[in-house]
Amino acid sequence: MTLSATIQDIAQRAKAASRPLATASTETKNRVLAEIARGLTLNRDKIQTENLRDIKAARQKGMSEAMIDRLFISDKILEGMIQGLDQVIALPDPVGIITRSWTRPNGLEISKKRIPLGVIAMIYESRPNVTVDAAALCLKSGNAAILRGGSEAFYSNTILAHIIGNALEGTDLPRESVQVLPVRDRRAINELLVQENYIDLVIPRGGEALIRFVVEHSTIPVLKHYRGICHVFVDETCDVDGAVAICINSKAQRPGVCNAMETLLVHEQIAPIFLPKVARAFKEAGVEMRGCPATLALVPEALPASETDWSTEYLDLIVSVKVVKGITQAMDHIAEFGSDHTDVIVTNNPHNAETFVKTVSSSMVGVNVSTRFNDGGELGLGAEIGISTSRLHAFGPMGLEELTSTKFVVVGRGQTRH
Amino acid sequence: MTLSATIQDIAQRAKAASRPLATASTETKNRVLAEIARGLTLNRDKIQTENLRDIKAARQKGMSEAMIDRLFISDKILEGMIQGLDQVIALPDPVGIITRSWTRPNGLEISKKRIPLGVIAMIYESRPNVTVDAAALCLKSGNAAILRGGSEAFYSNTILAHIIGNALEGTDLPRESVQVLPVRDRRAINELLVQENYIDLVIPRGGEALIRFVVEHSTIPVLKHYRGICHVFVDETCDVDGAVAICINSKAQRPGVCNAMETLLVHEQIAPIFLPKVARAFKEAGVEMRGCPATLALVPEALPASETDWSTEYLDLIVSVKVVKGITQAMDHIAEFGSDHTDVIVTNNPHNAETFVKTVSSSMVGVNVSTRFNDGGELGLGAEIGISTSRLHAFGPMGLEELTSTKFVVVGRGQTRH
Numbered sequence: 001m002t003l004s005a006t007i008q009d010i011a012q013r014a015k016a017a018s019r020p021l022a023t024a025s026t027e028t029k030n031r032v033l034a035e036i037a038r039g040l041t042l043n044r045d046k047i048q049t050e051n052l053r054d055i056k057a058a059r060q061k062g063m064s065e066a067m068i069d070r071l072f073i074s075d076k077i078l079e080g081m082i083q084g085l086d087q088v089i090a091l092p093d094p095v096g097i098i099t100r101s102w103t104r105p106n107g108l109e110i111s112k113k114r115i116p117l118g119v120i121a122m123i124y125e126s127r128p129n130v131t132v133d134a135a136a137l138c139l140k141s142g143n144a145a146i147l148r149g150g151s152e153a154f155y156s157n158t159i160l161a162h163i164i165g166n167a168l169e170g171t172d173l174p175r176e177s178v179q180v181l182p183v184r185d186r187r188a189i190n191e192l193l194v195q196e197n198y199i200d201l202v203i204p205r206g207g208e209a210l211i212r213f214v215v216e217h218s219t220i221p222v223l224k225h226y227r228g229i230c231h232v233f234v235d236e237t238c239d240v241d242g243a244v245a246i247c248i249n250s251k252a253q254r255p256g257v258c259n260a261m262e263t264l265l266v267h268e269q270i271a272p273i274f275l276p277k278v279a280r281a282f283k284e285a286g287v288e289m290r291g292c293p294a295t296l297a298l299v300p301e302a303l304p305a306s307e308t309d310w311s312t313e314y315l316d317l318i319v320s321v322k323v324v325k326g327i328t329q330a331m332d333h334i335a336e337f338g339s340d341h342t343d344v345i346v347t348n349n350p351h352n353a354e355t356f357v358k359t360v361s362s363s364m365v366g367v368n369v370s371t372r373f374n375d376g377g378e379l380g381l382g383a384e385i386g387i388s389t390s391r392l393h394a395f396g397p398m399g400l401e402e403l404t405s406t407k408f409v410v411v412g413r414g415q416t417r418h
Numbered sequence: 419m420t421l422s423a424t425i426q427d428i429a430q431r432a433k434a435a436s437r438p439l440a441t442a443s444t445e446t447k448n449r450v451l452a453e454i455a456r457g458l459t460l461n462r463d464k465i466q467t468e469n470l471r472d473i474k475a476a477r478q479k480g481m482s483e484a485m486i487d488r489l490f491i492s493d494k495i496l497e498g499m500i501q502g503l504d505q506v507i508a509l510p511d512p513v514g515i516i517t518r519s520w521t522r523p524n525g526l527e528i529s530k531k532r533i534p535l536g537v538i539a540m541i542y543e544s545r546p547n548v549t550v551d552a553a554a555l556c557l558k559s560g561n562a563a564i565l566r567g568g569s570e571a572f573y574s575n576t577i578l579a580h581i582i583g584n585a586l587e588g589t590d591l592p593r594e595s596v597q598v599l600p601v602r603d604r605r606a607i608n609e610l611l612v613q614e615n616y617i618d619l620v621i622p623r624g625g626e627a628l629i630r631f632v633v634e635h636s637t638i639p640v641l642k643h644y645r646g647i648c649h650v651f652v653d654e655t656c657d658v659d660g661a662v663a664i665c666i667n668s669k670a671q672r673p674g675v676c677n678a679m680e681t682l683l684v685h686e687q688i689a690p691i692f693l694p695k696v697a698r699a700f701k702e703a704g705v706e707m708r709g710c711p712a713t714l715a716l717v718p719e720a721l722p723a724s725e726t727d728w729s730t731e732y733l734d735l736i737v738s739v740k741v742v743k744g745i746t747q748a749m750d751h752i753a754e755f756g757s758d759h760t761d762v763i764v765t766n767n768p769h770n771a772e773t774f775v776k777t778v779s780s781s782m783v784g785v786n787v788s789t790r791f792n793d794g795g796e797l798g799l800g801a802e803i804g805i806s807t808s809r810l811h812a813f814g815p816m817g818l819e820e821l822t823s824t825k826f827v828v829v830g831r832g833q834t835r836h
Contacts, residue, residue, distance in 0.1 A: 023776055104798055115779045117809045200809055215637050221810040242832035249834035357827050358441055361533045369830035380522055391535045391618055391823035392639040393811035405809035408797060409775050412787035414660040416667035
């Protein structure tokens with residue numbers, strides 16, 4: 001078979017599997033998830049042996065230690081996969097829920113009912129635990145999954161796919177409910193992205209280059225997560241110590257993630273008190289400050305920020321700092337440089353809080369909280385498959401519910417249209 | 419300016435306009451809509467004069483009378499535009515609505531709040547009334563709109579755009595809240611479809627060729643409506659006269675639209691009674707039947723159906739008819755040939771109704787109703803901007819709510835993440 005025919009065949013099998021999966025009971029789906037967890041537990045050694053093959057190959061290719069670290073399935077990572085499955089088992093099944101219902105004047109009884117999307121393709125890099133996490137969320141929400149991990153994780157993903165397949169085989173659900181692309185050839189992605197007759201959604205997870213590639217080549221809808229350029233605006237009425245704590249948590253608690261703060265905006269009236277305090281705290285936390293001229297005047301040890309700093313996602317212990325005249329300038333800055341991800345105001349003025357919440361339309365808008373709360377678990381949605389920064393379908397963390405759609409169910413007694 | 423620069427400029431202006439529009443009050447938005455209605459009323463003659471220019475050019479080009487008919491702004495069409503505006507004014511404003519709220523154990527108060535999508539581009543053919551309808555729905559839902567009608571309606575759309583622009587100018591909202599592409603060059607569409615930094619959604623409305631073109635060239639999310647291959651399945655327990663009425667209404671009440679029935683599936687046990695009856699009714703309504711062999715045995719005057727009939731959207735007084743062994747075969751047929759649009763079961767067996775509703779996942783699944791009810795107005799959603807046949811974001815008729823997204827609002831008292 002040609003590559004094109006192989007990929008089309010996989011997509012068709014996924015579509016066929018999606019039909020019984022869409023009507024599978026919650027019990028059946030949870031049974032599969034528990035079986036996967038059991039398979040992971042029983043095959044620890046095999047998984048880690050296959051993972052070592054990937055790591056050895058990565059070393060030979062001269063891959064960076066940071067990349068190899070992401071590839072490594074440690075005992076802790078494996079334990080995390082198993083716990084993740086237990087968490088997904090515990091989540092409510094969104095499929096079949098009636099989200100709204102009403103009756104029309106002509107007696108038609110109308111309801112909107114949650115249904116799976118159908119077939120979801122995930123394209124991701126490195127971390128092999130995504131294979132298990134994504135499979136679990138897709139299965140629980142009644143969707144068939146086609147998974148394409150990085151070629152550097154090929155052996156790890158293949159053994160994980162095998163364990164998932166065996167778990168499916170032990171139930172009534174088709175083995176093709178979850179498929180891992182069995183080809184390393186990168187052109188497989190191009191072929192996958194044009195199977196719009198069989199695949200309902202593509203979710204890329206990885207660097208910006210991967211995501212742009214997927215968006216450009218896909219004829220299938222894409223839910224994407226570009227950058228997280230998150231802001232904290234400290235206004236003139238804030239509680240200074242509380243504001244410092246929020247800034248340190250937002251920047252330094254885990255700097256390499258998308259919901260970490262990248263830019264701090266400070267009202268000019270509070271800057272003389274606030275900036276020296278936060279600068280000391282940043283210094284203790286090992287954070288480098290890059291400031292506008294007004295910041296540098298108050299914090300001489302900060303480095304000067306260049307124009308590109310305002311649109312840079314550092315993912316590191318670096319923060320850009322700008323003094324602003326007020327909330328309007330802060331919101332304008334966010335509109336110009338933000339990425340619609342997470343933006344927070346720290347204030348004791350209810351009017352400013354309201355204005356900020358009304359005007360800023362990022363996926364999470366916060367008042368007096370750390371940016372780090374924009375996360376499926378922290379918001380109470382359960383496990384997430386990604387954070388969408390586009391407003392279509394899902395905006396923000398995507399949990400089980402965001403992997404579903406709704407259909408209209410219309411029940412009548414023979415009504416016809418006039 | 420090059421074409422590329424012109425289109426990017428328009429997209430940027432739309433994005434800038436979308437900010438004040440997103441926070442505009444319901445009153446302001448309704449005032450603009452009322453002003454547009456007034457503008458249409460005052461400029462009837464001008465509109466129809468410009469429309470005649472388009473029609474004259476279309477005649478010279480040898481366009482079909484059916485196409486010219488769609489292009490024509492009759493008194494009735496103009497009246498319909500004005501009434502449509504009044505209907506949109508009367509609809510509730512979805513923006514700002516809290517759809518859900520909850521409190522986390524750490525005291526964070528979380529809510530999901532409706533926000534506009536941002537900038538919506540509509541690409542459509544012929545009917546110039548879409549210009550006013552789309553502008554009204556986008557404005558009411560707080561979205562900036564970029565409209566690209568067919569080049570054959572250029573003069574009609576230009577005068578309508580002028581009236582809309584003047585209405586906007588009379589309020590606090592930017593004139594660029596609604597822009598009609600001022601270029602006839604078809605390459606403008608290609609340029610528009612890559613403005614993903616400024617445009618949030620593209621909605622194509624027209625033939626399948628237009629929609630496929632948009633899907634293939636867009637880097638912006640697309641909400642599309644392909645074909646409507648709608649089925650009615652008449653099961654063995656149905657009320658025969660009621661089933662005949664539903665079939666006639668589904669097929670013949672308005673055959674040229676997407677929610678008209680294209681294929682009738684009949685249980686073999688009821689076929690000997692039902693088919694001759696429905697055949698008489700179809701004949702009276704001028705409907706041509708194309709049947710499977712079992713249908714032909716019961717209705718000798720029907721034409722034989724070929725394999726392509728099952729996947730043909732006739733949009734005409736033609737129906738394909740197939741006798742099936744039971745509900746499973748009916749649902750398999752729908753899964754194979756259907757287009758996820760509208761499918762109906764006619765039955766008196768509650769178990770069959772339940773199975774059908776659970777298994778068939780088209781945008782509308784009906785029990786004992788005409789397929790023609792899959793319509794924003796009929797379902798009680800108000801005016802619709804299109805019917806989506808893909809499950810992402812919106813599935814089925816798209817009203818005002820479907821032109822919005824939600825953001826998370828998180829209010830705390832200084833909480834940080836552990």
